Amino acid sequence: MDLKKAIxxxxxxxxxxxGKIQRKEILDLIDAAIHAPSACDIQGWRFIVVDDPRLIExxxxxxxxxxxxxxxxxxxxxxxxxxxxxxxxxxxxxxAAGIQNILLTAHSAGIGACWVCHLPNKKEIKGMFxxxxxxxxxxxxxxGYSLGxxxxxxxxxxxxxxxxxxxxxxxxxxxxxxxLKVKRTGREIYYKLPLPVRRLFRPLxxxxxxxx
Amino acid sequence: MDLKKAIxxxxxxxxxxxGKIQRKEILDLIDAAIHAPSACDIQGWRFIVVDDPRLIExxxxxxxxxxxxxxxxxxxxxxxxxxxxxxxxxxxxxxAAGIQNILLTAHSAGIGACWVCHLPNKKEIKGMFxxxxxxxxxxxxxxGYSLGxxxxxxxxxxxxxxxxxxxxxxxxxxxxxxxLKVKRTGREIYYKLPLPVRRLFRPLxxxxxxxx
Numbered sequence: 001m002d003l004k005k006a007i008x009x010x011x012x013x014x015x016x017x018x019g020k021i022q023r024k025e026i027l028d029l030i031d032a033a034i035h036a037p038s039a040c041d042i043q044g045w046r047f048i049v050v051d052d053p054r055l056i057e058x059x060x061x062x063x064x065x066x067x068x069x070x071x072x073x074x075x076x077x078x079x080x081x082x083x084x085x086x087x088x089x090x091x092x093x094x095x096a097a098g099i100q101n102i103l104l105t106a107h108s109a110g111i112g113a114c115w116v117c118h119l120p121n122k123k124e125i126k127g128m129f130x131x132x133x134x135x136x137x138x139x140x141x142x143x144g145y146s147l148g149x150x151x152x153x154x155x156x157x158x159x160x161x162x163x164x165x166x167x168x169x170x171x172x173x174x175x176x177x178x179x180l181k182v183k184r185t186g187r188e189i190y191y192k193l194p195l196p197v198r199r200l201f202r203p204l205x206x207x208x209x210x211x212x
Numbered sequence: 213m214d215l216k217k218a219i220x221x222x223x224x225x226x227x228x229x230x231g232k233i234q235r236k237e238i239l240d241l242i243d244a245a246i247h248a249p250s251a252c253d254i255q256g257w258r259f260i261v262v263d264d265p266r267l268i269e270x271x272x273x274x275x276x277x278x279x280x281x282x283x284x285x286x287x288x289x290x291x292x293x294x295x296x297x298x299x300x301x302x303x304x305x306x307x308a309a310g311i312q313n314i315l316l317t318a319h320s321a322g323i324g325a326c327w328v329c330h331l332p333n334k335k336e337i338k339g340m341f342x343x344x345x346x347x348x349x350x351x352x353x354x355x356g357y358s359l360g361x362x363x364x365x366x367x368x369x370x371x372x373x374x375x376x377x378x379x380x381x382x383x384x385x386x387x388x389x390x391x392l393k394v395k396r397t398g399r400e401i402y403y404k405l406p407l408p409v410r411r412l413f414r415p416l417x418x419x420x421x422x423x424x
Contacts, residue, residue, distance in 0.1 A: 003218040003320050007247050007313050031371040035219050036312060037327050043368045052378045078380075082389070084396040087403075090329040092301055093351060096308030097327075100248060101219055103309075104316075108215050115249050115309070117302040131380045139305060156255045159243040166264045168290075168343045177294070184296040191299075 001108035010103060011153060013112025014067045016144020020051065021073060021111060026143075029075070032105035033098035039090035044080025045098050048129055049073065050140075058128060061199055062120035063191055064140070066206050074116075074142040075102070076129065081136035095138040102141055112146040115139055118209070121191050183208075213320035222315060223365060225324025226279045228356020232263065233285060233323060238355075241287070244317040245310035251302035256292025257310050260341055261285065262352075270340060273411060274332035275403055276352070278418050286328075286354040287314070288341065293348035307350040314353055324358040327351055330421070333403050395420075 030047050038044065050056060051073040060069045068074065079095035099115055106113040117139050119125060125137040164170060190198060190205060242259050250256065262268060263285040272281045280286065291307035311327055318325040329351050331337060337349040376382060402410060402417060 001215050003213050003215045003316055004244075006215045007244050007317070010247070010249075012249055027371045027375065030375050032216075032219050034367050034369065034371060034374070035222070037222075037224055037315065039329055045374060046380070046382055047375045048380060049375060049377050055378055082392050084392060084399050085329055086396070087334060088329040088331060088351065089301060089304055092304050093308040093311070093327070093329060096305040097312040097315075099305070100309040100312040103249065104215055105219070115305070117251055117297055117300040117305060119300060122299060129378070129380050135380070139300065155246050157246065159239045159246060162246070162257060163239065163242050163259045163261060165261050166267055166341070168258070168260060168341050168347070170258055180294055180296060184298070187296050 003104075006104045006108045009150070009152070010107040011150040012114045013144075013146060013150060014071075014114050014142070015147060016071060016112050016142075017147050019145050021143050021145070025109060025111065026075070028109070029102045029105050029111075029143075032101040033077075036094065036097035036101045038094035038097070039083065039085065042080060042091070042094070044091060044135075045095065046078040046080075046135055048076040048078065048131075050076055055128065059120065059125075059140070061202075062124055062128075062195065063118075063198060063202075063205070064120060065116050065118040066209060067114075068116065068140070068142050071142045071144055073144070074140050076125070076140050077138045078131060078135040079138050080134055082134055091136070092138060099139060099141060106143065107146075110146050112144055112150075114142045116142060215316075218316045218320045221362070221364070222319040223362040224326045225356075225358060225362060226326050226354070227359060228283060228324050228354075229359050231357050233355050233357070237321060237323065238287070240321070241314045241317050241323075241355075244313040245289075248306065248309035248313045250306035250309070251295065251297065254292060254303070254306070256303060256347075257307065258290040258292075258347055260288040260290065260343075262288055267340065271332065271337075271352070273414075274336055274340075274407065275330075275410060275414075275417070276332060277328050277330040278414075278421060279326075280328065280352070280354050283354045283356055285356070286352050288337070288352050289350045290343060290347040291350050292346055294346055303348070304350060311351060311353060318355065319358075322358050324356055324362075326354045328354060 083091045295303045
């Protein structure tokens with residue numbers, strides 16, 4: 001697929017057709033990922049393909065985005081978190097560059113994908129997958145064959161509205177700061193609850209989960 | 213350009229030909245960036261094109277990657293940092309997804325680019341460009357017309373070596389932890405020094421700057 005078409009027609013896809021993505025196809029996605037740039041050329045990516053339904057169920061129970069309960073596989077993206085550049089979190093940026101390559105490559109291969117950061121605590125994920133301290137779970141990418149239902153979604157701004165020269169010169173729209181504080185605190189408390197209690201609150205949390 | 217070719221033949225480019233990238237071309241890069249996915253569909257990108265030589269000089273003096281002193285323009289990428297998901301820093305990931313779209317699009321248009329996280333403190337950058345608190349500088353992308361010298365660079369691992377299924381199962385190579393601690397502490401101290409003192413240390417710091 002042409003690069004421009006891939007970038008402009010890609011969408012987050014949360015509903016997938018039947019059938020599992022072949023291992024060969026997953027390797028192609030990973031190979032595209034590791035051709036992204038990486039800070040200091042560390043190339044510190046690791047990928048755990050999750051296709052055990054019990055693990056997917058556990059992810060949801062622990063607080064992952066609920067739509068993944070209807071999916072049958074995904075990729076947990078890890079990156080070596082030993083960086084000296086903690087202010088810019090360069091390792092997170094490298095991981096994300098790889099993820100974007102996966103999303104574009106998946107789309108061009110007829111595979112639907114969704115980038116998921118709505119996940120349980122890193123500590124719990126590390127425990128679930130036996131991840132050593134020097135690797136950080138960055139995000140999860142749910143995958144499945146595309147149903148071909150994807151439609152374009154308009155952008156909030158045109159490019160010209162969010163570019164300025166040599167100085168920040170934008171009207172800054174006000175988002176509700178108090179609502180954000182409440183949401184952030186709620187999120188922190190929810191993910192600190194013991195698992196059985198968290199499970200009880202799950203239906204309530206699902207109501208607030210952003211779906212689009 | 214074909215997506216696959218763009219992903220596999222893209223390289224970080226630090227030396228550029230003469231001539232400035234046209235504003236129309238820069239808008240095309242930004243437009244590709246904002247077609248990346250963004251956490252909760254916030255689309256919180258802002259871009260400051262830096263083409264004032266004094267600002268580029270100041271960035272270097274304050275501790276940016278030294279190669280940018282030989283460049284004549286770049287894009288400072290900002291993103292709305294008001295997130296409730298502080299554990300996964302989803303806003304940083306969205307910013308990085310946009311940057312990867314810029315890098316691929318630039319490459320396909322014959323524009324060389326380099327993703328730079330080696331930058332002065334965020335606080336200083338915010339001061340330099342008059343950036344309000346709700347936007348975070350994420351990275352800088354240096355830009356220039358490509359000299360066409362790019363060659364492939366082999367990856368450290370093959371895809372199959374860094375994928376496992378349902379569990380972390382990799383030999384974890386040991387990187388020198390003490391060296392990292394020294395580097396991290398050195399970096400922290402350097403960026404806390406008052407600017408005139410930092411300037412004095414600059415030649416020493418340049419020796420340790422990774423160039424590849």
